Amino acid sequence: MPTAAGSPGAAATYETDVLVVGGGIAGLSAALAARQAGARVILIEKAPREHRGGNTRFADAQMRFPHEPDEFGHRGYTADEMFDDLMRISRGRANPELVRTLCENAADAAEWLTGFGLEWEPGYPHTAGYRRSPKAGGQGLIDLLYRRLDGLGGIVSYETAALDLLLHPSGAVAGVRARGPEGVIDLEARGGTVLACGGFQANVEMRVRYLGRFADGLILRGSRYNTGEGLLMAIAAGARPAGQWGDYHSAVLDARSPRIECGVTALYNYQMGIFVDREGRRFLDEGEDFRDHTYVKFSKQIVEQAGGEAWCIFDQKAYGREEFARAWRPVGPPLESPTLEGLARQMGVPAENFLETVAAFNAAVQPGEYDLDRLDGKRTAGIWPPKSNWALPIDAPPYLAIPVTGGITFTFGGLACDTSARVLDTRGQPMPGLYAAGEPMGELFYYNYPGASSVIRGCVFGRIAGGHAAARAAGS
Ligand SMILES: Cc1cc2nc3c(=O)[nH]c(=O)nc-3n(C[C@H](O)[C@H](O)[C@H](O)COP(=O)(O)OP(=O)(O)OC[C@H]3O[C@@H](n4cnc5c(N)ncnc54)[C@H](O)[C@@H]3O)c2cc1C
Structure with a gap:
């Protein structure tokens, strides 16, 4: 059950404008966008500093985005083509509004990353029509974005795991209760809380519950820390599960x-x-x-x-x-x-x-x-x-x-969200103060997966969530 904001039991309470839970591509994009919009930002990351970066750090972090034909002789790729590919590969089940938002913002998101100093490889011939790889892979991408967040004055708290959502009596999400080096702490966010803490692929109990008995023995490709609490705490507070909870990404x-x-x-x-x-x-x-x-x-x-x-x-x-x-x-x-x-x-x-x-x-x-x-x-x-x-x-x-x-690699089941990355409740209404980005967002992938789409999804929706929550803080 979610905890009422202000309840006893926390060793300390911290206040910020935007709180980001999880420090992979989605969380870092949210935190950076919120800082760029002038909001105070705290990012909590469950892993210790040396294991930060979630699945993103294990990836080559290839990204699919629309672009013009380039100097390597690769054909161009339009937002419409990307939309068609994503919809076709999901057998038409992906949420077309989310897919459209992803495709229309992907090139700009890649440009934004380039602006932070990201360097790109040219890509593979047969897929280079749409994909690019960061030269230093996912680890390099992560390290770069943590450096930039630090430079912009964002606060990062490692070994701090969100346990539960804090709710205002109004029903709005006030932040999270977390377990960290100080013990149990409350983190309250005026503008919003962005859940960017991955899927449930590293939680064997949830894997078996949602994917089936066979799933206990699967090799886990990425982070051991993505154990599904973001999804569970949001659902316990009234969020609507969405997407294909019985399926997952693999290779x-x-x-x-x-x-x-x-x-x-x-x-x-x-x-x-x-x-x-x-x-x-x-x-x-x-x-x-x-x-x-x-x-x-x-x-x-x-x-x-x-x-x-x-x-x-x-x-x-x-x-x-x-x-x-x-x-x-x-x-x-x-x-x-x-x-x-x-x-x-x-x-x-x-x-x-x-x-x-x-x-x-x-x-x-x-x-x-x-x-x-x-x-x-x-x-x-x-x-x-x-x-x-x-x-x-x-x-x-x-x-x-x-x-x-x-x-x-990651699970497909997630939370229902609108195109502003606001989490929707079981009535279909946005839950004030709650956002999801990256793997916890449902309705993008079904059955199969269009290569090089998850890192860019995290960046696009993280950026949207962080910007929206920052604007909400400014207006509150
Ligand atoms: C080997 C491998 C190769 C891949 N290759 C590609 C590729 O080339 N292109 C592509 O698009 N995708 C690729 N993927 C998938 C892609 O990397 C991920 O889906 C994507 O990076 C996820 O980003 P994210 O920010 O949503 O989650 P993550 O990067 O996993 O970040 C989630 C973060 O949340 C933290 N966290 C979890 N629970 C809590 C909690 N309770 N409190 C606080 N923090 C918490 C975790 O420690 C983690 O740092 C690959 C994945 C792997 C493993």
Whole structure:
């Protein structure tokens, strides 16, 4: 239950204009925007300073945003195209108003980050039409924004975890009760409280409750601190849950990855090979679409296979390509063998099945031009599942195999919000003084995920929330 503002029990009470809960991209964007608008800001971060930055710090932090064609020869990308991609990948279920707000503010948000001194890499060829990576990755992005917040006079309190929302008798959210180095403290915010404290991916009890029994064993790719309290405390105060609570973001991971905070250990080059299960059989169309539109979906299909794992198989035609090495970060070397029989033995899959699978696949490959930069239509015919693009026979030894599984990155379920990032209650009305940004915001992602959309989402809605709460403080 939320706590009444002014209730006894806190060791100290602090007052500010804008209170931000969580210091990843969404929280930092909220805090910076509020400071730029002249508001006093306190950001509380559950992690100690050396682990600050949430999921954002583990990410490459690639961002999708509209832009003109550039000097690297990448085609441009419009806000309408981005909108269509996000809506299509959510099978039409994403909230179109939130998606529109994201797409229309994404380029400006990227520009805003550049203004803080963020430097960008040019991006990957086949997706560079829309995505950019910060040169120093998520860790560099986080460190830069903490430095800027410090420079602007924002206050950050580490090892301080929000426990509960404080409510005014009017029903408005007054701030949070938190546990920190001083003990239990109350933090009251005149303008608003921004929940930017991640999803529930690091909370095994909530994972099992909302995703299912299988979810207790998933490898956690990012921060151990995103344990869902922001969502729970808002719901307990009357917020409306929204979005796909039964689904989550993941990736095709090297199955040998550390079980927690493994960071980027994903394979994004599987479209250059095939997957087989532990019986040596293919089970999905590896060339269905660009990897940005399949990696989340495929990772879940892999988890559904017996043992929750599969193998990704390549030959030297794939391995020799420049794009290959750039698109994977295995945690160890692949298994390697001069023969398919030898590879099957090392993998422990029935050699007969595996040889039959590869032979059938190779025989089904159709002629055509192979081009990883587009959906090339170079496909198989007459086998199930097909490979719809980028099909080349697996016939150039030595052959390689990597064990793969799916992990969990963040959860899709969140809070209902309007386009000003205000949290909506179960009556559909904004809850005065309460905002959500980044992972706690629901209704953006369903079933699958359009690559490079979450960091930019955090920045766009964090910035909106911080600005709105600052204006509210100025008007109060
Ligand atoms: C390995 C990996 C690679 C990724 N690659 C990309 C990519 O390239 N592009 C992309 O768009 N997305 C990527 N993602 C996803 C993306 O990084 C995140 O979804 C996004 O950065 C989340 O930002 P956020 O600010 O909402 O949350 P976070 O960055 O997770 O920040 C939440 C913060 O809240 C704090 N917190 C939690 N609970 C409390 C509490 N009770 N009180 C106070 N503080 C609390 C946490 O400590 C944390 O610092 C990747 C994620 C991972 C793990």
